[in-house]
Amino acid sequence: MKVVEALHELRRLRASLAEPVGLVPTMGFLHEGHLSLVRRARDECRSVAASIFVNPSQFGPKEDLAAYPRDLPRDLALLESAGVDLVWTPSPETMYPPGYQTWVTVQGVSLGLEGERRPGHFRGVATVVTKLFHAFQPHKAYFGQKDAQQAAVIRRLAADLDFPIEIVICPTVREPDGLAISSRNTYLNPDERRAATVLYRALEAGRQAHAAGGRDAERLRQVLRKVLAQEPLAEVQYVSAADPETLEELQGSVDRALLSMAVFLGKTRLIDNAEVGVQ
Secondary structure (H helix, E strand, O other): OEEEOOHHHHHHHHOOOOOOEEEEEEOOOOOHHHHHHHHHHHHHOOEEEEEEOOOHHHOOOOOOOOOOOOOHHHHHHHHHHOOOOEEEOOOHHHHOOOOOOOOOOOOOOOOOHHHHHOOOHHHHHHHHHHHHHHHHOOOEEEEEOOOHHHHHHHHHHHHHOOOOOEEEEEOOOEOOOOOEOOHHHHHOOHHHHHHOOHHHHHHHHHHHHHHOOOOEHHHHHHHHHHHHHOOOOEEEEEEEEEOOOOOOEOOOEOOOEEEEEEEEEOOEEEEEEEEEOOO
């Protein structure tokens, strides 16, 4: 496995990779969710590349950039054992050199849900993903369903900017008790970790309600809120039943919906989602 920091070194080594090339962008502190993306890429591509970059432009002024967990030696060992061929670990100065002033903004799908609560977040995501796509020139790029709005933004980005890249969205990886695996789970104390399973229980209740014929969008949101309200440590920021493609909030009877939520457990903000009505 080759590890590089300089962009010119990345481009030199990328030219030697057997094609097709699959890309797994990450912010490091890897877990089973990331490794599931690597394995999918390994199954589908002759070469696998990854990036490790904690992107400052997608963190808000009150968010946890400085505290975001980092362990580069461990990350590199995990990627090598999973069969990655090339890793780029750029510095912030490489990605955003002095005088940098070009940003990529995806309208529509980035405006509600996370975008509404985290202004500028998806501008940072769209910009860094665009730079990664240009740097790596992959044939496929792999992202997780846990960040459903991010996935929608990246699909729209790739389509609108004519990237010849297949965007592959992989299922959320969960702990045995249902909690979606996330780097931010390490922030939870034992009581908060126990309480965090309420997100999955709420989504399961929403799925069951929809399967039983409860198709009204507001009724589905009420089901989510009711389950979340049963956990005293959970502070709900939002619940949603939205169109899976446009992410516009739905009203009335729905066949398909993306159920999602953001919930605080102490100071830790967790998100999760599930699609209902998927054939």
